[in-house]
Amino acid sequence: MEILRNLHSYLAYVVLAVLIFAVFNALMGWLGKRDFTMHKDLRISLFALILTHIQLVIGLIVYFVSANGLKALQTLGMGGLNSAARLLAVEHxxxxxxxxxxxTIGWSRHKRKQESSAKFKSIAIFYGLGLLLILSRIPWAQWFN
Ligand code: HEM
Structure with missing residues (x-):
């Protein structure tokens, strides 16, 4: 159990770094009107997709086994959680x-597009929105202590 929490905690650095890089790369490709290449752009986007899905699976397990996840919600109820506890058990x-x-939608849409700019745009917008959502609900205080 503790090992999964640590894994979720450490993998978060890698997930965020790769996701930020994928969004940055897609924005640069889109604005710079570059060709979308298989060996670079597809790989970066796919790597970010896979890492976020691995983090999702680990996060789901943590959610069901940790005292700060579903158990906290069941024991205290929505109204009984203070804001820090609600962040861990619900918002995050x-x-x-x-x-x-x-x-995932950004990844699927990019595959259906033919033009490089449309591919970059799909990755930039959907991965970008996903990244902003993730950053908005990271338990920073707990992570860095
Ligand atoms: C890209 C996606 C995600 C990132 C970057 C991320 C990152 C983090 C970080 C940095 C922490 C704090 C770790 C620590 O205390 O050191 C955390 C905790 C937690 N995460 Fe995630 N997470 C992600 C997705 C998810 C998902 C999808 C779920 C569940 C469905 C989830 C469930 C949890 C839970 C329950 C905790 C609290 C664990 C505890 O205190 O026992 N996470 N996450």
């Missing part, structure tokens, strides 16, 4: 599921 999990759904 649900916002991140939504964020990863957006990232």
């Amino acid at each position: 999990p649900f916002t991140n599921i939504l964020a990863i759904a957006l990232i």
Whole structure:
């Protein structure tokens, strides 16, 4: 159990770094009117997609086994959670599921597009929105202590 929490905590650095890089790369490709390449742009986007999904699976397990996840919600109820506890048990999990759904939509849309600019645009917008959602609900205080 503790090992999964640590994994979720450490993997978060990698997930955020790769996701930020994927969004930055897509924005640069879109604005710079570059060709979308298989060996670079597709790989970066796919790597970010896979990492967020691995984080999703680990996060879901943590949510069901941690005392700060579903158990906190069941024991105290929505009204009984203070803002820090609500962040862990409700806001972070649900916002991140939504964020990863957006990232997945961005990936699927990019595959259906033919033009490079449309591919970059799909990744930039959907991964970008996902990243903003994730950043808005990171338990920073707990993470860095
Ligand atoms: C890209 C997505 C995600 C990132 C970057 C992320 C990152 C983090 C970070 C940095 C923490 C604090 C770790 C610590 O205390 O050191 C955390 C905690 C937590 N995360 Fe995530 N997370 C993500 C997705 C999810 C998802 C999808 C779920 C559940 C559905 C989830 C459930 C949790 C729970 C329950 C905790 C609190 C664990 C505890 O205190 O026992 N996370 N997450």
